Amino acid sequence: xxxxIAVVLAAAxxxxxxxxxxxxxxxxxxxxxxxxxxxxxxxxxxSPTLTAWVRESTRFADALTxxxxxxxxxxxxxxxxxxxxxxxxxxxxHPEVTVPDSLVAKAKARGFATAAFISAAPxxxxxxxxxxxxxxxPGVVEPRAALETTDHALAWLAAQPDRTPLLAWVHYFDAHYxxxxxxxxxxxxxxxxxxxxxxxxxxxGVLDCQELRPKTVPQAWWRPCLWDLYxxxxxxxxxxxxRLRPAMGRHGPYIWVIIGDxxxxxxxxGMHARHATSLAECALxxxxxxxSTLRPPVAAARRDPVSTIDVAATVAGLAGLAPTGTxxxxxxxxEAPASRTRYVEGAGINMPGCQEPVAGAWRGDTKxxxxxxxxxxxxxxxxxxxxxxxxxxxDLGVEGERLWLDVVRRPPPPTGVLGLPGGAVSxxxxxxxxxxxxxGYAQ
Ligand SMILES: [Zn+2]
Numbered sequence: 001x002x003x004x005i006a007v008v009l010a011a012a013x014x015x016x017x018x019x020x021x022x023x024x025x026x027x028x029x030x031x032x033x034x035x036x037x038x039x040x041x042x043x044x045x046x047s048p049t050l051t052a053w054v055r056e057s058t059r060f061a062d063a064l065t066x067x068x069x070x071x072x073x074x075x076x077x078x079x080x081x082x083x084x085x086x087x088x089x090x091x092x093x094h095p096e097v098t099v100p101d102s103l104v105a106k107a108k109a110r111g112f113a114t115a116a117f118i119s120a121a122p123x124x125x126x127x128x129x130x131x132x133x134x135x136x137x138p139g140v141v142e143p144r145a146a147l148e149t150t151d152h153a154l155a156w157l158a159a160q161p162d163r164t165p166l167l168a169w170v171h172y173f174d175a176h177y178x179x180x181x182x183x184x185x186x187x188x189x190x191x192x193x194x195x196x197x198x199x200x201x202x203x204x205g206v207l208d209c210q211e212l213r214p215k216t217v218p219q220a221w222w223r224p225c226l227w228d229l230y231x232x233x234x235x236x237x238x239x240x241x242x243r244l245r246p247a248m249g250r251h252g253p254y255i256w257v258i259i260g261d262x263x264x265x266x267x268x269x270g271m272h273a274r275h276a277t278s279l280a281e282c283a284l285x286x287x288x289x290x291x292s293t294l295r296p297p298v299a300a301a302r303r304d305p306v307s308t309i310d311v312a313a314t315v316a317g318l319a320g321l322a323p324t325g326t327x328x329x330x331x332x333x334x335e336a337p338a339s340r341t342r343y344v345e346g347a348g349i350n351m352p353g354c355q356e357p358v359a360g361a362w363r364g365d366t367k368x369x370x371x372x373x374x375x376x377x378x379x380x381x382x383x384x385x386x387x388x389x390x391x392x393x394x395d396l397g398v399e400g401e402r403l404w405l406d407v408v409r410r411p412p413p414p415t416g417v418l419g420l421p422g423g424a425v426s427x428x429x430x431x432x433x434x435x436x437x438x439x440g441y442a443q
Contacts, residue, residue: 021110021319022294023166023254024103026311027244028077029237029287030070030120031176031275033263034063036234037287039301046185046231047238049245053258057291059301060331064362065262066308067345067413068275068283070122073261073308078102078130078169080312080326082343084411090347093125103312104130106321107167113160117153119144119173132169143173145182150240154247166251170244172237177264178202179229181236188224197225223267230266253293255318257311260286279344279360279369281387290331292318304335305362307342338364341406348373348415357413361403368396368404372412377404 035041039054040061066076071091072083079102083089087097104114108131115134116127120143127135136152138144153170160166174181178201189197248254262275265282275283288306291298295318309328316323317330329336341363348357360369365382379390379400390396396404 019320020163020252021112021165021321022292023248023251024107024112024168024256024315024319025244025248025254026077026167026169026257026315027241027259028074028169028171029175029234029258029260030171030173031262031264032234032237032260032287033282034061034260034285034287036175036231037258037260039289040287042234043231046235049238049241050234050258053241053245053256053291054287054289056298057256057258057289058298058331060288060290060306061301061303063259063286063288063306064284064308064342064344065260065286066343067347068262068278069347070120070261071126072345072347074123074126074171075099075130076308077259077261077311078104080309080324080328082309082327083345083413084343085327088126089345089413091122093123093129095125097129099129101325102130103315103321103324104132104167106316106324107165107319108133110165110319110321112165112167114167115153115156116169116171117149117156118171119146119149120171120176123171127169143176146172146174146237146240150243153244157247157251160251162251166254168248172240174236175230175233175264179226179233181229181232183236184229184232185235186228187231189228190221190224193221193225197221197229201226201229226266230264249293255292255294255315256290257315258287258289259308259311260288261308262286279346279358279367281367284344290314290318302331302335305338305340305342306331306336310336341403343407343410345413347413357415359407359410359413361407363399363403366396366400366403368400368407370404370407372408373415379404 037054038044038047038051039059044051065073067073067083069091071093072089075086075088076083079086079100081100086099088094088099107114114132115136116132117136118127119138121138121141124137134156149170149172153168157168180202186194263283263285264275265278265280268282307328309326310331312324313326313328314331317332341361344360346358356371356373358369358371360367367380369378379396380387381390
């Protein structure tokens with residue numbers, strides 16, 4: 001049976017056009033731990049734009065990254081998959097790996113124009129692999145400052161027609177070591193230690209996995225001085241967010257995500273400015289704030305256990321995109337259960353003291369860490385707010401042992417992956433390796 005033409009015409013006339021989806025802005029703050037961001041413990045006076053933006057967001061106070069490594073963390077952010085599922089588990093965007101459907105693919109299927117503004121070479125190749133229409137990379141080995149990355153993002157935004165929905169990913173690298181902000185707000189570091197702290201950070205040499213030794217700065221002042229420098233890097237990003245935010249707003253309603261890809265351990269847990277292979281809390285705990293100009297501001301923080309892998313499904317839900325196949329959940333479909341297991345991992349790196357891959361998981365108050373190459377393990381349990389190490393296997397308890405078994409049985413992360421690879425190396429790969437070396441990663 002055919003449908004009369006008049007009925008088809010009537011339906012066409014009365015049917016409203018599908019609503020234009022809101023724009024999407026994903027801001028990833030490289031190496032920015034939660035407690036330096038306002039709303040998560042950071043100082044509001046130093047970062048006024050973040051303060052205002054986070055205040056209008058839903059804040060997730062218990063958010064963990066999937067890996068303290070830039071490439072796996074961002075791949076998980078944009079695919080909603082754990083590193084073992086998307087296949088990018090170290091600092092390279094391996095040409096042979098085809099990542100699963102990403103948020104970018106879903107947005108493009110709905111007609112979004114998509115762009116990635118990347119500030120540092122560890123992400124070379126990832127933007128292209130994820131299918132962004134426009135990938136804006138630094139042209140040199142040196143990472144790009146927030147100011148320059150923002151210039152490029154604003155130029156792209158200004159050139160976009162209003163009728164096309166936009167997905168923009170803006171990545172800021174300023175807070176990664178070496179902490180060398182354009183302007184330092186000294187608040188903790190004594191006057192007598194400042195010059196030495198700056199000199200050490202600028203000329204401290206290649207890092208290793210043990211520590212950057214504060215030879216010229218008294219130990220007691222090292223952490224306060226590092227923290228002042230680190231916090232000032234976040235303030236430098238904040239000044240650029242003050243430009244980015246109104247520019248995005250001029251394009252109409254939008255969804256935003258503000259997230260750290262991983263944290264940094266700053267003179268704690270035996271590390272002085274490191275993340276990489278550590279599954280210490282300082283390397284894993286990240287800020288996560290999600291909001292939309294279409295939703296009323298949400299002042300309260302959520303405290304359910306969430307992860308980087310939840311962002312893709314949550315943004316897809318807010319924007320009305322097709323659901324992504326994901327290991328994560330839509331955070332606005334309900335709170336994540338307290339019993340949820342969140343996996344974390346770190347690839348081995350060809351650096352002294354950190355060749356070992358490491359796998360771990362958090363569930364409730366318990367964290368289990370496993371070193372697949374040696375079979376060693378460690379575990380912690382939070383008691384009265386303090387994370388205490390469990391030294392006897394028998395003290396894990398049934399649930400702790402169940403978590404340990406779970407971690408041990410997962411595919412182990414790779415080992416020793418950041419050295420210059422043997423055999424033929426593409427020009428882009430060579431550039432990435434040189435940049436990683438400049439950042440103190442590869443030997
Ligand atoms: Zn990173």
